[in-house]
Amino acid sequence: MIRHIVFFSAKKTENIDAICDGLNLLGTIPGSLHFEVTRNTKVDQISNEVDVVVYAEFADAAGLAAYKAHPSYDLATQRVRPLRELRLSSDVVAK
Template identity: 80%
Template sequence: MIRHIVFFTAKSDDHLDAICEGLSLLGTIPHSTHFEVSRNSKVDQISNEVDVVVYAEFADSAALAAYKAHPTYAEATRRVRPLRELRLSADFEAK
């Protein structure tokens, strides 16, 4: 299983709802086995810069590649990119 985690920071707090809505489109793509979009609870004592988190699970790297190639992925990117400052992504195989 591949775990996919992406962190976003918003250019403005006013954009948070629109970012979450745009990222929620990704949950309609059929290739993930689990998908979540959540606002960061910002309770870490050291760092709270991240505003929104995407967490998804995929059966394998082929499913993740199909997810990223889906037209809805491009649409979500088109909507969210102008509203976000930073995007950090990690994909790793779960043990």
């Protein structure tokens, strides 16, 4: 299984809801075992730059590749990219 985790920060606080809405389009893409978009609770006293987190699970690398190749992925990117400052992504193979 692959855990796909992506962190976003908004250029403006008022854009966070629109970022979440745009990222929720990704949840319509078939193939994920689990998918969620959540706001960061910002309880860490040291680092609170992240506003939104996408967490998804895929059976394998092929499933993740199909997700990224889906037209809705491009649509979500087009909606979110102008609103976000930071995007960090990690794909972890779960044991």
